[in-house]
Amino acid sequence: MTFYNLTYLENHQQANTIFSYALIIILGGLMLLMLVQYTRHRLETKYRDLGIIFSLLLLIIIGLQYTKLESLNTQKSQSSQMVPFVKAVAKDRHVKTGEVVVNSTTLTDGIIVRIKDKDYRVNLSADSNNYTLTRAHVIDHRVIIKKK
Incomplete structure (x- = not known):
């Protein structure tokens, strides 16, 4: 037991979410990089496709982070x-x-x-x-x- x-x-109420925030920043940077590359090379659709993939990954990670944040707030209020x-x-x-x-x-x-x-x-x-x-x-x- x-x-x-x-x-x-008292210390358990603090949550460590640095990894998730770093992943969001990296994916956001990659999405912006693909957007810049796509605007420079309009005929090459690989940059557009990579930008869409990074955008979808970014949305998924943000959604997961929001869900985790809500559950942490509920747990924090109970604890x-x-x-x-x-x-x-x-x-x-x-x-x-x-x-x-x-x-x-x-x-x-x-x-x-x-x-x-x-x-x-x-x-x-x-x-x-x-x-x-x-x-x-x-x-x-x-x-x-x-x-x-």
Whole structure:
């Protein structure tokens, strides 16, 4: 079972999309290059065809990037609720925030919270404004704690 500490939850909200943006810039540059070549050599249609191919690839990559961005925003809004939850559990149990780990990056009903090697199941209210912790016992005791 994988657990996440507060540091991981705070840093997890940042997404690395440099590769996708670099690919979009490269494809845009290649598309412009093919446009220039096509205007210089009107009789050679290979530049026009390459320009169309690069344009279609650029549109596909932009569409995929937009879809990924939407899902990241949804995940970010859900995971932003987790940081105050971990802090509240630590405060209520009178422990340091580093001693509280959770098995999910999003705040949902039924997640497992580990406090000082004891596991608790979270029962959230309908509006997620309050919670109760019920002692739980996990079957698989092999635990991986992601810290960064």
